[in-house]
Amino acid sequence: MKTTGQRFATFLLPLFFLSCSATLAQQVSFDRIVNADKEPGNWLTYSRDLQGHRFSPLTEINTQNVSRLKVKWAFQFPDERTEVSPIVIDNILYVTGPNAAAALDGRTGRSLWTWKRPIPSDYHSIGFGHTNRGPAVLEDKLFVATLDGYVVALDLRSGAERWSSKVIDYKTGYSMTMAPLAVDGKVVVGVSGGEAGIRGFIDAYDAKTGAQAWRFWTIPGPGEPGHETWSGDNWKTGGGATWVTGAYDPELKLVYWGVGNPGPDWNGDVRPGDNLYTCSFVALDAAIGKLRWYFQFSPHDTHDWDATHVPMLFDAQVGGAKRKLIAVANRNAFYYVLDRATGEFIAGKPYAKQTWAKGLDAKGRPIPAANSEPSKEGSLIWPNLNGATVWFSPSYDPQTGFVYVATREIGARYFKRDTPYKVGTFFPGGGEDELPPDDAWGAIKALQAESGELRWEFKLHSPPWAGVLSTAGGLVFSGSDEGNFYALDARTGKPLWDFQTGGAIGANPVSFTIDAHQCIAIAADRVLYVFGL
Amino acid sequence: MRLFTATMFSLILSAAVCGAPQQSPPAQPSPPAAPDMAAGKLVFEGRCALCHGIDGGGGRGPSLRRPKLAHAADDDALKSVIENGIQPDMPSAWYLSPEEIANVAAYVRAFGNVPPEVLPGDPVRGKAVYARSGCSACHILAGEGSGYGPELTEVGVRRGSSRLRETLQNPAKTIPEDFLLVEASTASGQTIRGIRLNEDTFTIQLRDQQGHLYSFRKSELSHLKKLRGESPMPAYGTTLSAAELDDLINFLAWQKGKP
Numbered sequence: 001m002k003t004t005g006q007r008f009a010t011f012l013l014p015l016f017f018l019s020c021s022a023t024l025a026q027q028v029s030f031d032r033i034v035n036a037d038k039e040p041g042n043w044l045t046y047s048r049d050l051q052g053h054r055f056s057p058l059t060e061i062n063t064q065n066v067s068r069l070k071v072k073w074a075f076q077f078p079d080e081r082t083e084v085s086p087i088v089i090d091n092i093l094y095v096t097g098p099n100a101a102a103a104l105d106g107r108t109g110r111s112l113w114t115w116k117r118p119i120p121s122d123y124h125s126i127g128f129g130h131t132n133r134g135p136a137v138l139e140d141k142l143f144v145a146t147l148d149g150y151v152v153a154l155d156l157r158s159g160a161e162r163w164s165s166k167v168i169d170y171k172t173g174y175s176m177t178m179a180p181l182a183v184d185g186k187v188v189v190g191v192s193g194g195e196a197g198i199r200g201f202i203d204a205y206d207a208k209t210g211a212q213a214w215r216f217w218t219i220p221g222p223g224e225p226g227h228e229t230w231s232g233d234n235w236k237t238g239g240g241a242t243w244v245t246g247a248y249d250p251e252l253k254l255v256y257w258g259v260g261n262p263g264p265d266w267n268g269d270v271r272p273g274d275n276l277y278t279c280s281f282v283a284l285d286a287a288i289g290k291l292r293w294y295f296q297f298s299p300h301d302t303h304d305w306d307a308t309h310v311p312m313l314f315d316a317q318v319g320g321a322k323r324k325l326i327a328v329a330n331r332n333a334f335y336y337v338l339d340r341a342t343g344e345f346i347a348g349k350p351y352a353k354q355t356w357a358k359g360l361d362a363k364g365r366p367i368p369a370a371n372s373e374p375s376k377e378g379s380l381i382w383p384n385l386n387g388a389t390v391w392f393s394p395s396y397d398p399q400t401g402f403v404y405v406a407t408r409e410i411g412a413r414y415f416k417r418d419t420p421y422k423v424g425t426f427f428p429g430g431g432e433d434e435l436p437p438d439d440a441w442g443a444i445k446a447l448q449a450e451s452g453e454l455r456w457e458f459k460l461h462s463p464p465w466a467g468v469l470s471t472a473g474g475l476v477f478s479g480s481d482e483g484n485f486y487a488l489d490a491r492t493g494k495p496l497w498d499f500q501t502g503g504a505i506g507a508n509p510v511s512f513t514i515d516a517h518q519c520i521a522i523a524a525d526r527v528l529y530v531f532g533l
Numbered sequence: 534m535r536l537f538t539a540t541m542f543s544l545i546l547s548a549a550v551c552g553a554p555q556q557s558p559p560a561q562p563s564p565p566a567a568p569d570m571a572a573g574k575l576v577f578e579g580r581c582a583l584c585h586g587i588d589g590g591g592g593r594g595p596s597l598r599r600p601k602l603a604h605a606a607d608d609d610a611l612k613s614v615i616e617n618g619i620q621p622d623m624p625s626a627w628y629l630s631p632e633e634i635a636n637v638a639a640y641v642r643a644f645g646n647v648p649p650e651v652l653p654g655d656p657v658r659g660k661a662v663y664a665r666s667g668c669s670a671c672h673i674l675a676g677e678g679s680g681y682g683p684e685l686t687e688v689g690v691r692r693g694s695s696r697l698r699e700t701l702q703n704p705a706k707t708i709p710e711d712f713l714l715v716e717a718s719t720a721s722g723q724t725i726r727g728i729r730l731n732e733d734t735f736t737i738q739l740r741d742q743q744g745h746l747y748s749f750r751k752s753e754l755s756h757l758k759k760l761r762g763e764s765p766m767p768a769y770g771t772t773l774s775a776a777e778l779d780d781l782i783n784f785l786a787w788q789k790g791k792p
Contacts, residue, residue, distance in 0.1 A: 129622075415582060417575075430583075431578075431583030433590070461732055482733035482734065484735055498734075
């Protein structure tokens with residue numbers, strides 16, 4: 001017979017160990033993120049891995065059983081049209097909204113904690129909606145970027161604020177909507193405001209203290225290389241926002257980030273030159289934020305074709321040699337493959353209808369076509385300003401060697417107008433008239449990763465706004481603007497399952513396990529759905 | 534730029550152009566100065582045309598070429614919409630001065646300043662033409678009729694007389710953007726012609742002329758044809774006399790919604 005004390009100890013000890021293991025489990029070291037494949041049931045960074053793949057190694061849901069996928073639970077956000085890509089750690093989902101975050105019980109969707117920061121009454125989104133695309137995690141903290149320009153570190157277990165650092169002054173047109181990227185002790189963030197005449201930058205903050213570690217200006221200042229691609233003072237309002245999460249190579253220790261359009265968007269007359277580093281990928285030394293290389297996709301852009309995409313990093317055979325590559329399906333309708341150590345152009349070709357360039361030269365620079373500039377009367381050009389794809393994520397599938405891109409096939413008449421710059425206001429220099437809905441369509445396209453050759457396409461009723469997830473179960477998941485969430489065969493593009501969510505999907509899917517069983521999650525309008533078998 | 538989506542803008546579209554009953558503008562104090570239309574045009578083209586079209590004809594946002602705007606029953610309401618936006622879809626232009634807002638409001642209003650037309654024909658006779666031509670077999674007007682074609686209760690607000698005439702003479706030339714005739718054949722061999730009520734990547738919903746509703750998975754259809762440029766409406770240019778056509782157009786032009 002046990003004494004009371006023994007019974008107490010018997011009862012308490014497991015609780016104590018449970019508590020310890022929970023504490024340890026919630027310490028998300030950078031090594032855990034680097035080695036994300038070792039714990040496929042978790043989703044520890046925006047794209048699951050630092051290489052921007054948005055690929056899940058989970059196989060429980062596969063081509064044989066995906067037709068049985070069912071909703072497990074749903075969570076309603078207070079705000080419409082959420083674009084969140086959740087982080088998932090050990091049965092808990094972490095989600096964000098505009099100036100808000102929450103932890104959700106993975107079994108039920110019930111919230112465990114919520115956090116909100118008031119949006120100032122004089123805050124204005126200029127050129128986009130109130131949104132947030134997700135959090136980042138490192139050690140015991142969750143990191144959220146806010147519309148009014150703060151990066152905030154929250155205690156992972158309670159949602160209490162650990163620190164907050166002011167990144168920008170929203171009154172001058174800046175904002176923040178992207179999910180931060182946690183990289184080796186730092187939190188890397190980018191800014192929005194490409195339609196407000198900002199001067200863009202990428203910032204890194206010490207994850208423990210919130211102290212600024214470095215800043216990289218995407219528009220070089222006087223005396224800096226690249227400044228000669230601007231004239232007069234126009235670099236001060238040159239745009240170059242950085243509003244989509246980048247990628248990281250743990251071996252090269254380089255952060256890769258996409259840079260947005262120059263300002264004003266559609267009137268390039270006032271900013272002659274290539275306007276570096278707008279519409280470029282930049283590779284930065286993660287320790288100090290110094291530029292290692294850049295590649296500009298759309299020099300002197302006049303179509304609002306930001307290069308703010310998640311870069312995909314992978315290795316592949318090119319010309320008989322294994323190369324370290326970085327690839328992107330760009331908003332300008334070309335797919336590019338570069339050497340990620342040097343930025344050297346390796347391959348590029350259109351993946352969607354485009355009428356603005358005759359092709360790319362040997363160095364990947366576009367050769368402009370006739371009538372490819374906005375005009376007073378309006379110029380009909382493909383793709384439209386939202387591009388052949390936009391901010392939502394592509395996916396790289398190491399099993400098929402394909403890149404999957406949610407593609408928009410839509411043109412527009414582009415107009416050029418004069419817009420005087422006024423601090424903190426819309427600075428477009430023109431606009432566009434989209435073609436009618438029935439003249440536009442969309443597709444999920446499977447491209448050979450190292451060449452951009454089309455392998456298959458699955459047509460969509462309209463140009464999509466949702467990202468793509470591929471899985472080791474041989475599946476590709478994405479969503480439509482009419483609310484369809486669906487699964488395709490990753491090798492053939494054949495549709496295998498679909499579900500009408502009832503709300504337009506403008507978010508990225510993720511996959512993880514709850515109690516060791518695979519789930520798929522997607523936000524549709526204001527609802528987060530979690531599916532399982 | 535980050536973009537509102539097509540859906541968001543279609544929401545604005547439906548929110549902004551549908552519905553609100555016509556209201557008489559309240560008595561206005563004399564404005565301090567006439568608005569500067571040229572200045573308003575500049576602001577509009579620089580800041581509004583992105584969504585509303587360079588000529589106000591709409592794009593991702595609604596067309597402004599109409600006398601009645603649901604969110605802007607009068608000029609003060611229009612200025613307020615411009616200044617404060619329609620959250621979350623239409624951004625505010627809080628940064629414009631009151632003079633700039635007045636200028637752009639005047640410019641926007643000018644899109645809908647359709648002068649009253651003096652029309653030939655007689656609306657009472659036109660009502661009889663409407664009745665004996667069987668229009669109500671396909672259209673609902675003031676609560677009466679069958680809803681196969683577009684409702685005509687407010688057609689006088691949406692369409693000018695020249696557009697009405699064009700539609701009656703050659704319906705296929707003026708099909709509304711969201712009105713599509715579809716032919717669908719099932720695996721069992723049944724063929725349905727109907728108006729598309731909704732569509733997504735995997736399914737389509739139709740209504741035929743008898744009012745039957747259909748919902749199909751596209752994968753189950755052997756044939757799905759979108760009959761772009763075809764209208765189920767007969768052309769009345771030759772079946773009605775010129776006088777009857779004038780009467781019918783006059784009658785339809787008076788259909789401006791419920792009081």
